[in-house]
Amino acid sequence: MIRQRLNACLLVAPLVVFLGLFFIWPLWAMLVTSVQGGTVRETFPQTAIALADWDGAGEPPAAAGDAIVADLRLEVPTERFGDSVRTLNSQYPGFRTLLPRTARAVREAPAGEKVDLAGIDPRWTDRALWLVMKRAMPAYTDANLLAALDLRRDDAGAIAAVPPEMAVNRATMTRTFVISAQVTLLCIAIGLPFAMITASLTGWKRNLLLVAVLLPLWTSLLVRTASWMILLQDNGLINQALLGLGIIDRPLALIYNRAGVLIAMTHVLLPFMVLPIYASLLAIPKNLLPAAAALGARPWQSFLHVLLPLAMPGLLAGSLLVFMVALGYYITPALTGGAGDQMISSVIAFYAIGTANWGMAGALGLFLLIPTTALYLVYGRLSKPAGAA
Incomplete structure (x- = not known):
């Protein structure tokens, strides 16, 4: 008995390792990165000590200026200094130019000479700047999570909205959900009739339609998107055909x-809608619609009261699957959309690749993961066979 259990564990072990390395660990790393703030403290340790007893009211202690000068004189790895600058810049725009400029001036000043920070840049007299530095010192912070929702902490420490000209994340997140919902509705409008026609056919005709709907899954996403870029151009096949027919x-x-x-x-995404609906339609007994017609039901009544309710589990499962996948789309909106059509994945890619701000990328990814996980649980519930526990 023990040997059988051991053999079963050994069989499952590769799957557990795979899930741990490629699923659980990346999610945990993303979660930790989104709330991690210790990089600033490691870069400016003496400044952290000088600001520790400051309650944020009034002017910062004079020792804070001397402390940051001392920290800037130290040799810090370029990567860590850059991470700190990006973290602070996400809360106080201007740190990206302020800190490198100040660091150069401090290192060019003679050793032992007092450095006038306000003379280097007047922004050092702004109390809000020092508040941002103080709040970035703890090992863990909610700054990235708040910034992902276009929120921040004001001078009193309360959560407040960022200025309207800086509020872009919530609008992008809303746009992501709107586009995903629109794509889902279009997939329903096309996929439901297609699945009904496919399920009603037999033999090579059914196989031909199934191959047609599965064909996109066998082609690279980049190739499919590039193909649509060619077809949808002003001189593309679609516009040329419409112009040739005199429709436009x-x-x-x-x-x-x-x-x-x-x-x-x-x-x-159409295949993700068609296949669940098609599977549900195949499970419907063939004699139900003729029976409904024999009882006097018209075709639309048979569809609404017989076929659609029985196909609803597949329809809901397909809708959730399409919506979940659409939420994370990046390359297709980036190539076929305009500036006002970019989805949240583009913003995540910008923070991860463009600015290397992994904290903000992790926070935005976390807020995208939460609804996706919830929808996945609902999808798993709907995809269970009838009568399953």
């Missing part, structure tokens, strides 16, 4: 806008 007199704007994003994403 000038090319339609189908690329670098919301229309291009919806068309490309719907095409890519």
Whole structure:
């Protein structure tokens, strides 16, 4: 008995290791990074000590200026200094230029000479700047989580909204959910009739339609997106066909806008809608619709009261699956959409790659992970067979 259990554990061990390395550990690392703030304290240790007893009211202690000068004279790894600058800059725009400029001036000053920070840059007299530094000193901070929601802590330490010109994350997150919902609705409008037609056919006709809907899954996402960029251009095949048929007199704007994003994403995600609906339709007994017709039901009544309720589990599962996948899309909106059509993944990529601000990237990823996980649990519940526990 013990040997059988040991063999079972050994069989499962590779899967557990795989999940731990490629799923649990990255999620945990993202969570820790989003609340980690110890880099600033490691870069400015003497400043952290000087600001420790300051309650944030009134002017910062005079020793804080001498402390940051001493810290800037120290040799700090470039990567750590850059991380600290990015962390502070996300809370107080201007640190990206202020700290490197001050560091150069401090290191060029003769050793032992008192450095006038206000003379280097008048922003050093701003109490809000020192408050940001003080709040960035703890090992863990909520600064990134608040910034991801366009919030910050004011001078009194209370949570407040950032200025309107800096509030972009909530708008981008809202746009992400709106685009995902629009793509889901389009997939329902196309996928439900397609699945019904496919389920009603047999033989090679059914197989042909299944191959047609599965074909996008066998092609690279980048290739599919690039293909739509070619098709949707002003001189692309779609506009040229419409112009040739006389339906339009000038090319339609189908690329670098919301229309291009919806068309490309719907095409890519359509299989995730069709297949669950198709599976539900196959489980419906073939004699139900003829029975409904024999009892006097019209076709639309048979659809609304018989077919649609029985196909609803597949429809809901497909909708959740499409919506979840659409939330994380990056390359398709980036290539086919305009500036006002970028989704939250583009912002995460900007912080991770463009500015190397992993704390903000982790915080935004966390807020994207929460609804995705909730929807996944709902999807798992809906995808269970009827009568399963």
